[in-house]
Structure formats: structure tokens, C-alpha cells
């Protein structure tokens with residue numbers, strides 16, 4: 001009893017499974033096994049289509065988060081576009097996880113933002129504001145300001161205001177007040193803006 | 199500025215270097231760290247005997263000299279640490295976390311296998327050794343259970359220091375005098391070496407927390423301390439580190455982060471739990487969510 005030392009056994013440093021094995025394990029019934037396969041495929045370009053195909057159907061959120069962690073490291077337009085499709089999902093968890101992943105892809109996501117901002121589905125535009133909240137890109141604040149100024153849907157405007165709050169400057173005061181004037185019947189928007197700019 | 203001088207890197211060189219280092223370690227240097235990075239790269243170039251950045255950088259990338267990357271990592275990591283740092287978390291460990299771990303695993307008498315604690319990153323060893331000292335001095339169960347303590351870091355130079363375990367005043371400041379007398383021996387030049395028994399009880403490993411393949415070697419930890427490293431990572435690396443830590447933990451296991459770090463912005467896979475001494479994160483115990 002007390003402190004004991006564990007000698008590191010060579011067997012402990014397990015060799016990495018092959019790509020084929022990992023790809024097979026993506027369909028394993030055990031979620032832990034799927035999760036490890038998804039993480040293990042980090043940096044493997046040929047795995048991208050397989051990973052993308054599983055984001056939607058995956059039922060275990062731990063596995064989905066692992067899929068997204070590995071996918072987000074492939075900061076390419078192909079991945080960004082394929083993920084963005086899920087911003088329209090009916091499943092709130094999926095939408096949110098995908099928005100978080102997209103916000104860590106500053107290399108490719110900016111190219112699809114203009115299209116997302118114009119998406120006919122206002123729920124997609126709400127999610128786009130969430131992406132912009134965390135996207136490290138010089139254009140993020142401008143896009144959010146555009147959404148606040150132009151979007152016809154109050155939920156989108158409120159989401160964009162919310163996303164802008166941490167970076168709020170005096171230059172935004174008029175923009176926010178205007179938004180409240182455009183949607184006088186939206187108490188949540190009014191409340192958010194009043195709390196921010198008085 | 200040409201890229202072949204050792205006096206400062208061009209913007210293009212810095213960018214190339216930044217990308218490379220990020221991919222290897224998960225650490226993202228912003229422009230504001232430029233000065234810090236430049237100086238250390240210069241040291242590496244000089245020490246390895248290269249005429250300039252380009253020659254050194256190609257050798258580094260083509261890794262025909264594997265020591266180059268390790269030297270660089272050793273130069274560029276921030277290793278500052280000391281005994282009993284943020285020790286309210288060790289209070290949590292003793293008062294709440296370990297009793298819960300024992301209960302969850304069937305009680306002190308009936309557990310199979312030791313309680314496993316990991317300090318990652320451990321830097322020069324103060325963190326895992328602080329845990330060892332507090333357990334030995336203050337935990338009433340230490341004679342009834344086996345405890346395995348592991349320390350791990352990406353930097354091989356700090357691990358050598360951790361293995362040697364001799365420390366100066368700055369690092370020992372918070373260690374009570376009675377503990378110092380009991381567990382440390384003066385080795386000259388104002389330095390004190392930790393008792394061989396404790397040194398020997400902590401197992402040290404070199405590892406990159408962002409590297410999923412090597413992190414597979416870590417399994418079934420009851421408690422992990424991952425303090426003051428995520429602040430150097432960008433979101434994506436933090437996420438990957440979080441996933442790897444999750445994989446290294448037993449369901450229901452506990453994760454401590456540094457006081458300025460929070461999992462809420464990184465990943466939803468852990469459940470935060472608010473203890474009297476602060477927040478600790480738990481790997482959910484009932485299978486995947």
C-alpha cells in the first residue's frame with residue numbers, strides 16, 4: 001500500500017492500428033471503438049469522405065465530437081461545405097457541434113459565409129451567426145454587422161447581436177439601436193441591446 | 199531582410215515556421231510572441247551549427263537529424279512551475295475527488311488495481327511530486343490503497359530535470375519546512391534534492407498530449423491534472439488534447455485544469471462539477487451520452 005511505481009512495459013506503447021483497421025472500426029457497434037477510430041484518423045486525407053459520411057447518422061455525441069475534431073483539422077472547402085449542410089439539421093446537438101467545428105476552420109469557412117448568410121432557411125442563418133462568433137477571421141465582425149443591418153428575421157438578428165457582444169465597440173451603438181427599431185415587437189432583442197448599450 | 203541571416207526571421211520564415219511548429223506540437227504562436235520565438239530559434243540554429251534559417255529549417259523538416267526538433271521544442275516551451283502551485287486543487291483531490299474515486303471503485307479494501315493519477319504536463323516534476331507529498335502527508339487512506347503517479351511532458355529536457363528532482367528556493371517556496379527536512383536533502387548551491395523513494399515512485403514519460411497515437415498508451419486514469427498548457431493551444435489543438443485526455447481516463451474519472459483554463463469553450467465531452475474549491479471536470483460514467 002502507498003505509492004507504487006509502474007514500470008513502463010513495452011507493450012504499453014501500442015502500435016497505431018492501420019488506416020484500414022481504423023476505417024473498419026468507424027462502423028464498430030461499440031461507441032468507444034468508433035470514437036477512437038475517428039480520432040486515430042487524424043491527418044489521413046483518404047479518410048475524409050468516410051468521416052464526413054458518418055457525421056449525420058452518428059448517434060453517440062462523443063463519437064460525433066471526435067469525428068468533428070478530426071474533420072476540422074482538414075480546413076478545406078470540401079470539408080467546410082459538407083459540414084455546413086448539417087447547419088440545417090433538425091437535431092439541435094448536431095447543428096451546434098457542427099457550428100463549433102466550423103468556427104475552428106478559418107482557412108475555408110470564410111469562402112462559404114456569404115452563401116450561408118443568404119440561406120433561405122433562417123435557422124441556418126442563426127447557426128451562421130454562431131459560427132461567426134468564434135471564427136478567427138478579420139471579416140467576422142463585418143459579416144455580423146451586415147446580418148444585424150439586413151437580415152429580415154428577428155431570431156437571426158438577435159443571434160448576430162449576441163455573437164457580436166464580446167467584441168462590441170462604440171461604432172456599433174447605432175447599429176444595435178436600429179435593429180431594435182426594425183423589430184419593435186421582439187422583447188428579447190430589445191433586452192439584449194439595452195443591456196449592452198443602455 | 200533575407201532569410202539566411204540569423205539576426206531575426208523574415209515574416210515569411212516566421213509564418214512557415216509557425217505552421218510547422220503548430221502541426222508538431224499544437225502550440226500556436228501569435229505575432230506578439232515573435233520576439234520570444236526569434237531569439238530561441240536563433241539559439242537552436244547556432245547550437246546546431248547551421249549557417250542560417252533556411253538550412254536549419256530544411257534539416258528540421260526532413261528530420262535527417264531528429265535531435266533538432268526536440269531541441270526546438272525544449273527551447274520554445276514555457277516550463278515555469280513550482281511546488282504546491284494552485285494547491286486548492288490538491289485540497290479538492292484529497293477531500294472530495296479521491297474519496298469519490300474509492301467509493302466508485304468499490305471501496306479501499308475491494309478495489310482491483312491501483313488509483314492512477316497523471317500529471318500532464320509535469321514540466322520539471324514539481325506537480326507530480328507535490329501530489330505525492332500531499333498524499334503521503336495528508337491522506338488518511340494512503341496506507342490502505344495503492345497509488346500510481348505518472349508525470350508526462352513533451353519536453354525531454356524538463357523530464358531529465360524531473361528525474362533528477364533537485365530544486366532551488368524559488369520552486370520550493372511553498373513547501374513547509376518540516377516537509378523539506380523530511381523529504382529533501384541539500385545538494386549544494388542552495389538546491390535540495392527530493393528523497394529517492396518519492397522520485398522512484400513517480401513514473402515519467404515523454405508525450406505530446408495532442409498526439410492521439412502516442413496518447414493511446416495512457417489508459418484508465420482516475421485523475422488527471424492538465425494545468426497551464428491548454429492556454430498555449432488554439433481551439434483545434436485544445437479539442438484534440440481534450441479528446442485524448444478523455445481517452446486516457448476511466449469513466450467517472452476527474453480532470454483538473456489550470457485556474458485560467460476552462461473546458462466550456464473547448465469541448466462538451468466532459469461534465470463540469472463545482473466543488474467547494476473550484477471546478478473539476480468528469481468523464482461521464484454511464485457510457486457515451
Ligand SMILES: C[S@@+](CC[C@H](N)C(=O)[O-])C[C@H]1O[C@@H](n2cnc3c(N)ncnc32)[C@H](O)[C@@H]1O
Pocket residue numbers: 223224225275276277278279280283318319320321322325350351352353356405406407408424425426427456
Ligand atoms: C507552464 S508548464 C505547466 C507545468 C505544470 N502543469 C504547472 O501547472 O505548473 C507547461 C508545460 O507544458 C509542456 N507542453 C507544451 N506543449 C505540450 C504538448 N503538446 N504536450 C505535452 N506537454 C506540452 C511544456 O513542455 C511545459 O513543460
